[in-house]
Amino acid sequence: MVKRLYKNGDNYSCTDDRHEILNLYASQCAYCKHFxxxxxxxxxxxxxxxxxxxxxxxxxxxxxxxxxxxxxxxRDKKWEYSDNGR
Incomplete structure (x- = not known):
């Protein structure tokens, strides 16, 4: 993993490119209740x-x-399918 300087409290900054890395189709992260x-x-x-x-x-x-x-x-419950009582 690339060191994220901005999270370490340093006076440095870097471009946060994790939005480019997150794969919504393959990663569990986006659907996890802890994310x-x-x-x-x-x-x-x-x-x-x-x-x-x-x-x-x-x-x-x-x-x-x-x-x-x-x-x-x-898995976060907000991602569970509901047929709304149909």
């Missing part, structure tokens, strides 16, 4: 989700070395 789309982080990765997870080349169904807690992918 914060405003800054591409979650409780497991408060300093930024690794690019492999954002791309969808790696799944997050079990804890991964380097994450800060045991949080894993949980």
């Amino acid at each position: 914060h789309a405003d800054d591409y982080y979650c409780s497991a990765y408060p300093d930024g989700i690794p690019d492999e997870l954002l791309r969808g080349t790696q799944k997050h169904n079990s804890p991964i070395k380097g994450q800060v807690c045991d949080t894993v992918y949980e």
Whole structure:
């Protein structure tokens, strides 16, 4: 993962290109209840989700070395299909 200087409190800034990396079709992140789309982080990765997870080349169904807690992918209920009682 590219070091995101702006998240580390440094006086440096860099272009946040994670919107280019996130693959909505392959990644679990966008559909996870722990995902914060405003800054591409979650409780497991408060300093930024690794690019492999954002791309969808790696799944997050079990804890991964380097994450800060045991949080894993949980589908957000807002993405569940509802037929509205039909």
